[in-house]
Amino acid sequence: MAAIYLLWEREVASPGAGPFLPVAARADCPATCAYPTRPALLSGAMRVIQRLASTALLAACLALAAGLPLTGCGGATTLIRTKTESAAPSPTSVTAGTGFPVLATKNTTRVSGVNSTANAAGVALAVYPSTIPGTHPTAVTIAPSGDWQAAIAASVLMAAPIRAPILLSGNATLPAVSANALNMLAPSGAGQIRGAQIIRVGQVAAVRGLRAANISGNDPYTLAAAIDGFQTAAAGSASADVIIASADDPAYAMPAAGYAALSGDSVLFVSSTGVPAATQQALVAHKRPHIYVLGPPTVIPDTVLVQLRQYGTVARVGAQDPAANSVAFAVYRDPACVFGQPCAHVPGSFGWAMRSPGHGYTLLNGTRPLDAAASAPLSASGTFGPQLVLDSPNQLAMPLLNFFLDYATPGYTQEGPTAAVYNHGWVIGDPSTIAVTVQTEMDSLLEVVPQK
DSSP: OOOOOOBOOOSOSSTTOOOBOOOOOOOOOOTTSOOOOOOOOTTSSSOOOOOOSOOOOOOOOOOOOOOOOOOOOOOSSSBOOOOOSSOOOOOOOGGGOOOOOSSBOSSEEEEOOSSHHHHHHHHHHHHOOOSSTTOSOSOEEEEETTOHHHHHHHGGGGSTTTOOOEEEEOSSSOOHHHHHHHHHHOOOOBGGGTTBSEEEESSOOOOTTSOEEEEOOSSHHHHHHHHHHHHHHHHTSOOSEEEEEESSOHHHHTHHHHHHHHHOOOEEEEOSSOOOHHHHHHHHHTSSOEEEEESOTTTSOHHHHHHHTTTSEEEEEOOSSHHHHHHHHHHOOBSOOOTTSOOOOOTTOBSOOOOSSSSEEEEEETTOTHHHHHHHHHHTSTTOOOEEEESSTTSOOHHHHHHIIIIIOOEEOTTOGGGSOOOEEEEESOTTTSOHHHHHHHHHHHSOEEOO
16 A cells, blocks of 8 residues: 655745645556557547546645755765764654545546655655564755756756655755655665765755765756766766756756656756757766757757767757657657567667556656756656646647557557556646646547557
8 A cells, every 4th residue: 555645835935835645656557468569549540538626635634744854964075974963853753643635536646746855755655664673764965946957956956776766855944844854754875876865956945964075066067967967977887868948948858857866867958049068078977978959949959969979879859849858858769769569668768758547747848948857757657757838727738638549548449448558647736736627638549559
């Protein structure tokens, strides 16, 4: 049984903000299940999507006892091992309160945080319930809530070998929701980073009583390069593949977070005018990697790709709007899939190659880039899967609709639905971020259906 937590966000920017609830994960189909071919849709070329008139799982909630904000001081070196100056606050008891998901359907679950900071805490505890031995992370990343580029780049730290979930913080005090989550996560210390329990990225609050590794940089480019170097040192070698994203257009960079968390391929940034020196140096350290540019020419011009070819092979993955761009990244594989044959990620390939059902899918609002970092651990655990970006909170964009219809809807034949594979969708943000109607439409598209 998965644990459900309620954390109370006391430090929020908007009045009237309420609690959020990370929700329970579900088991994926066993490895012995066969992946069926794409089902023939019952209504012919298109399937009628029924929108539910109302969904009522609104909860009566009790707040957990709030953990004390964690404060303290850290250093400026790449890795600091601090002595415990005072006992760390005791973890908030999971049994101190209970709560229910704000909205869950049979195929989707919503992490309904009041902001990205709350969403990050909810996701971290969904991935690491931290209730019994073996369910705690070794380390937790604390990324800056005011720097979306750094937060997305820090998603790579969720990959092996550290596998650190992300919490968000300002530069003064750790928000109460992050402090409570950190107390419950109780990281044990990662041997690959000299026993550090937290990884502080950029200008974030210090945490007393926990061993910290610090990653610093003066701008998005140098900070992303420093994160890349940190991941390389922890892994023991540089990755063969690197993702290049735009530092200017966050909606196009968002899908990189989930794949970095899964693969360990770092995210580096460029501008529309060129490749900054810090990014150049990072690429040199990878020794002519495969470079994958995420976004269309209107976001990252071809002239930038010409510059990047000095440092490795270059391929572009993208489309003209954020939703289509995220779909292009979800189905991409290098080397390319053979036409007419099953397509999947294989060792040595790059990309999700998400062209069959039976996976996880994370739905994001394109105006909230921090949600990409907050939810990245979901792409690297549970049902594993890509992040898909909405360009409107109230409507499932046509590229996403077609993606689900073409590749995600499972089918079954005479064996019945119990022999099929199953999907699970995560919806990040409260109903003002992604509407309930969009969630229920996603639920319908992920439902297993009979094949002709």
